[in-house]
Amino acid sequence: MGARRNTILGLAAIVAFVASGLLANAQESQPVAGSPEIDYQGFSEMTDKVMAYREGRLVSLAAFNEMKSEPDTILLDTRSRLAYDMGHIDGAVHLDFSDFTDEKLADVIPSKGTRILIYCNNNFADDIEPVMLKRAPLALNIPTFINLYGYGYENIYELGEMVSAEDEAVNWVSTLQTP
16 A cells, blocks of 8 residues: 555656646746737837927927917817816817827827927916826826827927916916806
């Protein structure tokens, strides 16, 4: 009975050894999780490419206001619909950043050559709704600029200073109905 037990234990050890090797091989051959339609490396490379370009496209409020009154220019607000309705710069059109697709951008922006002006919460010193400050590296105008550029819109300018929504030169309006 001892020899039989040793044989069974030996076979069990062999099976365990083989199984552990198969499991290790199976884990090594598993594809990396993620969608081929999510390209972090490509986004990182585009971010690096756009960084210097964006630096030259930051404008003062005075220049921003002058540009927005010129033909073939659109003022794009990409904050949430609620934030836009609570208040935005007069003349802005809304397209939520999370809705960016080729088709939706083309519906809002007349052509790839249209001048696009952008701003976000972090352009406003008020830090009250609807312009609550975000962490500086996460300000919405950065991904908005990068994404517009990535979709082929290169005539982008960004409000490059911090102002107050109460400043008359901002021309702040609300589309919410007050009771």
